[in-house]
Amino acid sequence: MSTPNAPYKVYGLDLSYFTGKLEAYLRYKEIPYQREELSTKTFRDTVLENTGLQKMPAVATPDGQWLTDTTPMIDWFEEKYPDHSVLPDDPYAAFFCRLLEDYADEWLWRPALHYRWSFPNDAQLMARRIAQEMMHDVPGPLWLKTRMIKQRQIKEYVAGDGITSDTRRHVEEIYLKTLDTLQRQLSVTPFLLGGRPCLADFGFFASMFRHFGIDPTPARIMRDRAPAVYEWTARLWNARASRVTGAFEPATGIPPAWAAFLKDIGSAYLPYLNANARAWTDGRRKFDAEIEGVAYKKLPTSQYRVWCLERLRWHFTKLPEDTATKVRQTMETHRLWAPFTEVDATDSHYDPENRLPLGAALAEDAARIRKTAARGGSIWGRPAA
Numbered sequence: 357m358s359t360p361n362a363p364y365k366v367y368g369l370d371l372s373y374f375t376g377k378l379e380a381y382l383r384y385k386e387i388p389y390q391r392e393e394l395s396t397k398t399f400r401d402t403v404l405e406n407t408g409l410q411k412m413p414a415v416a417t418p419d420g421q422w423l424t425d426t427t428p429m430i431d432w433f434e435e436k437y438p439d440h441s442v443l444p445d446d447p448y449a450a451f452f453c454r455l456l457e458d459y460a461d462e463w464l465w466r467p468a469l470h471y472r473w474s475f476p477n478d479a480q481l482m483a484r485r486i487a488q489e490m491m492h493d494v495p496g497p498l499w500l501k502t503r504m505i506k507q508r509q510i511k512e513y514v515a516g517d518g519i520t521s522d523t524r525r526h527v528e529e530i531y532l533k534t535l536d537t538l539q540r541q542l543s544v545t546p547f548l549l550g551g552r553p554c555l556a557d558f559g560f561f562a563s564m565f566r567h568f569g570i571d572p573t574p575a576r577i578m579r580d581r582a583p584a585v586y587e588w589t590a591r592l593w594n595a596r597a598s599r600v601t602g603a604f605e606p607a608t609g610i611p612p613a614w615a616a617f618l619k620d621i622g623s624a625y626l627p628y629l630n631a632n633a634r635a636w637t638d639g640r641r642k643f644d645a646e647i648e649g650v651a652y653k654k655l656p657t658s659q660y661r662v663w664c665l666e667r668l669r670w671h672f673t674k675l676p677e678d679t680a681t682k683v684r685q686t687m688e689t690h691r692l693w694a695p696f697t698e699v700d701a702t703d704s705h706y707d708p709e710n711r712l713p714l715g716a717a718l719a720e721d722a723a724r725i726r727k728t729a730a731r732g733g734s735i736w737g738r739p740a741a
């Protein structure tokens with residue numbers, strides 16, 4: 357039923373990476389929303405049926421549409437609520453905001469999940485919270501549900517995502533290096549692009565607020581090593597567009613501190629995306645990749661991340677010619693251009709009709725996910741008694 361003045365409904369957990377990113381964006385833009393309780397049943401039935409994916413956050417709009425995936429969702433909201441845009445008018449800076457958002461979303465995911473699930477105290481605490489907040493509709497004692505969550509997350513996101521004694525140090529360095537770069541910028545400006553939040557702020561916020569900022573082990577590191585980042589997480593959570601008076605700075609171009617991110621994107625993230633895209637094209641479910649001299653083995657091939665590369669390249673093709681030339685020069689200077697253009701085909705077939713964030717395009721996957729769930733492939737999918 358359509359009730360156009362009602363708030364958006366956000367289905368997600370209080371400790372979820374991408375739910376935090378979306379919530380901070382909606383709060384900043386002062387778009388009314390309410391967070392809906394997410395039980396295993398809601399996740400399995402409502403979210404999956406309506407978006408085709410079992411991913412949080414999912415959003416139900418007041419007029420009955422369903423949205424999935426925070427990246428296209430933010431574009432969708434920006435079109436509907438253009439005031440106080442999180443993308444600068446300068447197309448050069450806007451392109452790099454998109455690149456940083458994608459890098460922060462995807463490349464900080466592995467360290468964020470590692471810090472949450474590889475340290476026994478952190479893992480116990482967070483698994484218990486998930487069991488309490490989400491699995492109250494699943495029968496069984498809390499200790500057992502906590503154990504199931506822990507085992508599932510470690511299998512999927514630590515052991516299953518290439519984290520071994522050989523790669524662990526490299527994964528942790530991603531977090532530490534990111535803290536240092538953020539600290540440098542946030543010691544001089546309140547947000548990453550000067551006096552107001554940009555898209556890149558929300559990208560980094562996902563991991564920094566809902567994982568690194570609250571999980572005991574990385575949170576202690578953040579407080580000691582990067583207090584300006586710790587402060588920024590609260591500043592962004594409390595930021596409201598109607599009250600923020602600062603401007604994007606520099607007025608054109610990007611801050612010098614972003615060079616450290618660009619260097620990382622060229623030496624680590626894009627080589628990973630390229631190896632993933634090649635594995636996808638070859639139909640391999642797992643692949644090995646050498647990233648900054650570290651050998652990652654049996655990484656899961658991600659169709660979604662082929663789409664991420666495809667989408668970034670698409671945004672590049674949409675730049676005005678003179679901006680594209682400038683962006684290319686910057687990418688060459690920071691050694692990003694070669695890896696950005698290295699892979700010929702980025703044919704993900706992830707969103708062939710270009711419908712995201714509208715979930716219906718993906719809803720046909722629902723039946724397949726349900727079948728896997730019924731076989732016990734997902735703890736969220738196990739039917740409640």
Ligand SMILES: N[C@@H](CCC(=O)N[C@@H](CS)C(=O)NCC(=O)O)C(=O)O
Nearest residue numbers: 372373374410411412413425426427
């Ligand atoms: N690209 C998606 C990613 C969403 C996502 O991966 N969400 C995680 C939680 S933060 C999830 O739902 N995971 C489900 C699972 O682990 O089963 C977005 O930006 O919204």
